[in-house]
Amino acid sequence: MKNPFDSLDKILEHRLRLQIVSVLVANDSYDFNALKELLETTDGNLATHLKALEREKYISINKSFVERKPNTRYKITERGRTAFKKHLEAMEELIKQQKR
């Protein structure tokens, strides 16, 4: 049988990245400041992990201007949604196995 540890997503094993992806799965899109407020993190920390997720093409970025201020919105991609689902299933599988 396949080891569920192998199914864990290496990118999403980081807590904050997993949290970012879960917010984006639940919402159409979310902007940088709202994410920062919700996740109670710093600009730099959030930006680093958003970049990592973008590099993996788990999220997409849409930059625009709202009232002349730059506004960056993030969206989950299909690839990101699938990865999130698989990661959750792997975590659940691990919990189940250890209970036995």
Added chain:
Amino acid sequence: MSQNEAYQKDIESIRQLMERSVKFLSLSGLSGILAGLYALAGAGAAYFLVHFPLFPTSYRQESLQADDVILKLLGIAILVLVVSLITGYVLADRKAKKQGVQVWNATSKRLVVNLAIPLVTGALFILVLLWHGHYGVAAPACLVFYGLALLNASANLFDEIRYLGYSEIVLGLICALLPGYGLFFWAAGFGVLHILYGTLMYKKYDR
């Protein structure tokens, strides 16, 4: 085993985060109860304006005609709406502070937009109805559009709100069949239902 607990913690935090990022959890049940009481007070004032000396539950045969009465009724309805909105905002702000979150965040902004679209549509539509003298269907239209607005925003609110929305729509449709009971249904929909659901939510989420 500790690894196992870490996964369970992760899953739990994800679940909370997903809910918190979609739902506006600072809405106070108390504001529903108060809005219901304002609506009943407004309906009481309207009763003495147009219905008296008929018994409150009796069917009105003749339709309203006088423009000044219509304006007064409109004034009462708008006053009830404005005072309810202010109450809702103040209580939500208080609850948000207690929860340590901002009342004006991405979720509440989305909520306002989702509520506003059917509500503004309804308000304009009702003004057109009044303009054309279709006074009898104004009260049911209030209920139906309000119910649709709640339904539209229910994804961003507690689950009970969806059922409040269904109830308002059903009440509005029945009311449309019985225009002479307009005031009675208006009081039931905006007064009694708000108090009922407000109490339910207060018991479940505010304590």
